[in-house]
Amino acid sequence: MKKLVIISGGLGVLGQAFATVLQEDGYGILNLDVVEPPPDKKIIGDYLQCNIIDEQYIKKFNDYLASMDMEIHGLINSASSQPEGFGNELEDYSADSFKDVLEVNLVGSFYLTKTVIPYMKKQKFGSIISIGSIQGVVAPTFEIYEGMNITSPLVYSVAKAGMIHSCKWIAAKYGRWNIRCNAVSPGGLEDSQHGGDVFNKIYSSRTPLGRMAQSNEIAEVVRFLISDRSKYITGQNILVDGGWTVW
Ligand SMILES: NC(=O)c1ccc[n+]([C@@H]2O[C@H](COP(=O)([O-])OP(=O)(O)OC[C@H]3O[C@@H](n4cnc5c(N)ncnc54)[C@H](O)[C@@H]3O)[C@@H](O)[C@H]2O)c1
Numbered sequence: 001m002k003k004l005v006i007i008s009g010g011l012g013v014l015g016q017a018f019a020t021v022l023q024e025d026g027y028g029i030l031n032l033d034v035v036e037p038p039p040d041k042k043i044i045g046d047y048l049q050c051n052i053i054d055e056q057y058i059k060k061f062n063d064y065l066a067s068m069d070m071e072i073h074g075l076i077n078s079a080s081s082q083p084e085g086f087g088n089e090l091e092d093y094s095a096d097s098f099k100d101v102l103e104v105n106l107v108g109s110f111y112l113t114k115t116v117i118p119y120m121k122k123q124k125f126g127s128i129i130s131i132g133s134i135q136g137v138v139a140p141t142f143e144i145y146e147g148m149n150i151t152s153p154l155v156y157s158v159a160k161a162g163m164i165h166s167c168k169w170i171a172a173k174y175g176r177w178n179i180r181c182n183a184v185s186p187g188g189l190e191d192s193q194h195g196g197d198v199f200n201k202i203y204s205s206r207t208p209l210g211r212m213a214q215s216n217e218i219a220e221v222v223r224f225l226i227s228d229r230s231k232y233i234t235g236q237n238i239l240v241d242g243g244w245t246v247w
Contacts, residue, residue: 001069001070001071002027002028002070003026003027003028003073003074004027004028004029004070004072004073004074005022005027005029005030005074005075005076005226006030006032006072006075006076006112006116007019007029007030007031007032007045007078008032008033008050008052008075008076008077008079008108008109008112009032009033009078009079009080010029010030010032010033010043010045010047011031011033011035011043011047012033012078012079012192013189013191013192013215014078014131014189014192014218014219015031015033015076015078015079016031016043016044017215017216017218017219018076018078018222018223019031019043019044019045020044020216020219021219021220021222021223022074022222022223022226023045025223025226025227027073027074027226028045028046029045029046030045030046030047031043031044031045031046031048032048032049032050032061032079033049033050033079034050034079036049048060048061048064052079052108052109052111052112053103053107053108053111055111058111058112058115061112061115062115065115065119071123071125072116072119072120072123072126073125073126073127073226074126074128074129075112075113075126075127075128075129076128076129076130076131076222076226077105077108077109077112077113077128077129077130077163079104079105079108079109080101080104080105080131080159081101081104081105082101083096083100083101084097086101086150086153086156087149087150087151087152087153088150088151090153090154093155097155098155101153101155101156101159102155102158102159102162105160105163106159106162106163106166109130109166110166113128113166113170116128117174117179120174120177120179121174121177121179124178125178125179126174126177126178126179126180127180127181127182127225127226128167128170128179128180128181129181129182129183129184129225129226130163130164130166130181130182130183131163131183131184131186131218132160132161132163132164132183132184132185132237133156133157133160133185133186134185134186134188134239134241134244134245135157135160136157136159136160136162136163136164136185137160137161137164137185137237137239137245138244138245140152140157141206144199144202144203144206148195148198148199150195163183164185164237166181167182167183167235167236167237168235171234171235172235175234175235180230180231181234181235182225182230182233182235182236182237182238183236183237184221184225184237184238184240185237185238185239185240185241186213186218186240186241187207187213187239187241187242187244188200188203188213188244189212189213189214189215189218190211190212190213190214191214191215192215200212206244207241207242207243207244208242208243208246209243210242211242212242213240213241213242217240221238221240225238
C-alpha cells in the first residue's frame with residue numbers, strides 16, 4: 001500500500017522542499033494550503049485546498065483521507081501565517097494579528113493532528129513532524145532587526161514554543177501506538193526570507209557557520225524523521241540552525 005505524507009503549508013518554500021525529498025523516497029504527497037497553486041507553476045505532490053483553521057475544510061480533508069486507499073504515514077505541520085502587521089513592534093501589535101498567528105500554528109496543527117491520529121492508531125504507525133523555529137527556543141537577538149522596520153514578534157516565539165512542546169505531549173500520549181512526534185526548528189532560511197541582502201549578511205555574521213540555511217538542509221532532517229531510520233526518536237526538537245542557539 002502506498003504511503004501518504006500530508007504537508008500543511010505545502011505550497012510554501014519549505015513545504016515544497018519537503019515534498020521533493022519525500023517524493024524521491026517514494027511517498028505519496030498531499031499538500032494542504034489555503035492558497036491555490038499558481039497556474040504556471042508545477043507543484044510536487046497532490047494538492048487539496050484547505051484552510052487549516054476552518055472546520056469545514058478539515059471535514060473535507062477527513063473525507064478525502066477516508067476515500068483513499070493509502071497508509072497515512074506522516075503529517076508535517078509547516079503552515080504558518082504572516083498577517084498584516086506581522087513584524088510590528090509589540091506596542092503596535094493588533095490582537096487580530098496575534099490571534100491569527102497563534103491559530104494557524106497551534107489550532108491548525110491541532111485540527112490536523114486530531115484528524116490523522118485515528119488512522120495512525122489503527123495502523124500502529126505514524127510520524128508527525130511540526131516545524132518550529134529557533135525563535136521558539138531562544139529569545140530573538142533584537143539588534144539584528146535594528147533599522148529594518150520589522151522585528152521578530154512575540155506571538156511567533158509563543159506559537160513555535162507551543163508547537164515544540166506539543167510534540168512532547170503527543171509523543172508521550174501516542175507512543176504506545178508507535179506514533180512518533182518530533183519538531184524540526186530551522187534557523188533563518190536564505191531562500192525564504194523577506195529581509196533582503198543586508199539582513200541576510202547581519203544574520204549570517206551572528207551564526208557560527210557564517211551563513212543562513214538552505215531549505216533542502218531542513219528537508220534532509222525531515223526526510224530522516226519521516227523514515228524508519230529514526231524509529232526510536234520521538235518527542236525531540238531538532239535544531240537545524242547553523243549553531244545559532246549555541247550562545
Ligand atoms: N523561512 C524561514 O526562515 C523559517 C525559519 C524558521 C522556521 N520557519 C517555519 O517553517 C515553516 C514553513 O516556512 P516557509 O518559509 O515555507 O513559509 P511560507 O510562507 O513559504 O509557507 C507557509 C505556507 O503556509 C500557508 N498557510 C498560511 N496560512 C494557512 C492556513 N490557514 N491554512 C493552510 N495553509 C496556510 C501559506 O499559504 C504558505 O504557503 C513555517 O512554519 C515557518 O514558521 C521558517
